[in-house]
Amino acid sequence: MASFSPSDGHVYCFVCKLFSKTRSQFTHGGYCDWKNAAARLVEHETSKNHLNATTHFAVRSKEKGCVDQELVQQAESEAIYWQEILKRLISVIVFISERGLAFRGEKQVFGSPRNGNYLGILELIAEYDDFLDKHIKNNGSCGSGNTNYLSSTICEEIVQLIKKKFLMKLSLESSSKNTIPYR
Structure with missing residues (x-):
């Protein structure tokens, strides 16, 4: 679940930014190496940290509902x-x-x-x-x-x-x- 920030021109992972316990380019600082972006996004989305954050997000959403x-x-x-x-x-x-x-x-x-x-x-x-x-x-x-x-x-x-x-x-x-x- 990548999110682009127009203010700094970087991509962040929305789910990891909220629920991941580890720091990465997708949670802090943002990712902007556009030449390698496709491969890095696939790598990130299949990583253990991202999958754990996604699971945590899904459980929280089911228990508490949407943020709004x-x-x-x-x-x-x-x-x-x-x-x-x-x-x-x-x-x-x-x-x-x-x-x-x-x-x-x-x-x-x-x-x-x-x-x-x-x-x-x-x-x-x-x-x-x-x-x-x-x-x-x-x-x-x-x-x-x-x-x-x-x-x-x-x-x-x-x-x-x-x-x-x-x-x-x-x-x-x-x-x-x-x-x-x-x-």
Whole structure:
């Protein structure tokens, strides 16, 4: 598993650099004798040290997973978190829109009896939904510049996206009704 370093123009063995207990050109300093590179790489890859390092790497990968596995899991977990928040927000927005209700009240603050239907319904759901409750408590009053998807700006953007999707659906339905089937 050779890796080329553009900064110094040398080849290193990735696995040996991480797991080999011996020093060689492929672990320290790098290899750059290009005339003999093919033969030396084959010689290195069949050496006992390289095979031991490769085995150690394979065992560690199987036991612990990839080096970035924890980061991948964290990113997936965060994506699921935001999807769950958006599901709840979209449900509230659709509910309010279908009934033709006003979204905002006099105050745009959680906890205020005059915060409007959008924030009020989110507060009501949060009384029974621990996930949403925790999100509102942690992010509901953090101000601009922080991602929370609870602001009136995001609400308006979601309304516009739903409207666009609804109008597209209407357009497709009306165009399919106006076509004459081929016989």
